Amino acid sequence: MDLMRSFIAVLLLAVSQFVFAGTVTDLYQVTLSVDQQRSSPSDLQMSSGLAKVLVKVSGNSSIAEDSQIQSQLKVPARTLKQFSYIAKEDGEYLVLDFHPSVIDGLVTRTGFKPLGGQRPTVLLWFASDLSGEQDYLQFNDPFYKALQLAANSRGLPLQFPLFDLTDQVALTTADLWVLQDQSITQASARYNPDAIIAGRLSKVTPEGVSVAGLFINGGDNQPLAESGNIDQVAQALINRVADNLFKPVVSYKLSHFQTGVAVQVENISNLSDYVRLIDFLKGLSVVSQVKIEQAIGNQITVRLELDGSEEQLRQAFALEPQLQALDSLRNQDGSAVMIYRWQG
Known part of the structure; x- marks a missing residue:
């Protein structure tokens, strides 16, 4: 690997860590390519932008299919705070x-919790044979x-490895090409990502490519x-x-019989x-x-099926300093609700 390529790798890693580091900015902003500037955005442009922002904020790729969102997309003007135009080398952008507050309210009313700006980071490892030989993707x-660009559209922070000597020893091109999961996981440890995408990129037609890869999320x-x-x-x-990482967090629509102990936890402010x-x-x-x-605002309710007693559960909670007991009550059916505050 030549010196310039190493320099670019270091620069990109530094930029990605500074901009993201698990934090997503501009969640409520979207940039659209346009043919020309107008005195004000069209309804179609505002609707398109609103749909994209709702996906970023909610983490739910199908949120625009909700009937309440469909109604709002027909009259998007009240959701818009401001607009501007910028010129880039490849054209004009709106x-x-x-x-x-309006966007968060829309998301909440559809049964999803806004994710906030703190999100899991995903480390990328890619090899390619586009140059005629297998090598790390430049x-x-x-x-x-x-x-x-695809990650920006979903509000998903990406990380990039340095591909320095340490990386090349820990994860050879050959191991990356065959998606050797143990080597990939070990090489990724120095970056401490929340999840990993590793893959190989190949050309299949003059216009098309294929990717065979591995998504590593904890032990899955x-x-x-x-x-x-x-x-x-x-984008695919x-x-x-993103759907895999965000799905357990955003949905709180009830889909199971109400059994077990309900635990309500306040002050859950981020992912x-x-x-x-x-x-x-x-x-x-x-x-x-x-x-x-x-999940409503910063409050989350989970229902726990127990192998022991409620008293044993309370004792276990008492050992966790980040959980502050606030209250405990019984529903009319006799089921318990324990209320705590997260001291994160």
Whole structure:
């Protein structure tokens, strides 16, 4: 790997960590390509921008299918805060900024919780044979740009490895090409990502590429396979990963019989708090199953199936300094509701 390529790798990693580092900015803003500037955006442009922002804020790729959202998309003007135009080398762009409180209200009314700006980071490892031989995919490759644009559309932070000597020893091109999961996981440890995408990019037609890959999320490894033009493949990969990472967090529509103990936890302000809480609950020996029941604002209710007693559950909670007991009550059917505050 030549010096310039290493420099680009270092620069991109530094930029990605500064901009993202698990934090997504401009959630309520979207940029659209336009043919010309107008005195004000059209309803079609505002509707398109609103739909894109709702996906970013909610983490739900199908939120625009909701009947309430469909109604709002027909009259999008009240959701728009301001707009502007910018000129780039490849043309004119319209920048739409939407009212955060209005957007959050729309998301909440459809039964989903806004994710907030703190989100899981995904580390990318890609090899390619587009140059005629198997090698690490170069950082100036259009595929990386397409992945970044797709990730921006979903509010998903990406990380890039340095591909320095340490990386090349830990994860050889050969291991990356065959998607050797143990080597990929070990090489990724230095970057401390929340999840990993590893894959190989190959050309299948003059206009089309294919990706065979692996999505690693904790102990769960899922195969990835997409083909099409670069933009289609990148968006499909990011959509699948984002849907997988965001789905357990955003949905609170009830889909199970109300059994077990309900635990209401306040002050869950971001995705990191949510993940730590759920990991804690799943790690308790007295808990056999954790079900997400409801999320309203910064308050989440989970329903716990127990292998022990409610008193054992309370004792386990008392050992967790981040959980402050607030109240406890009984529903009319006799089921318990425990109320706590997260001290994250």
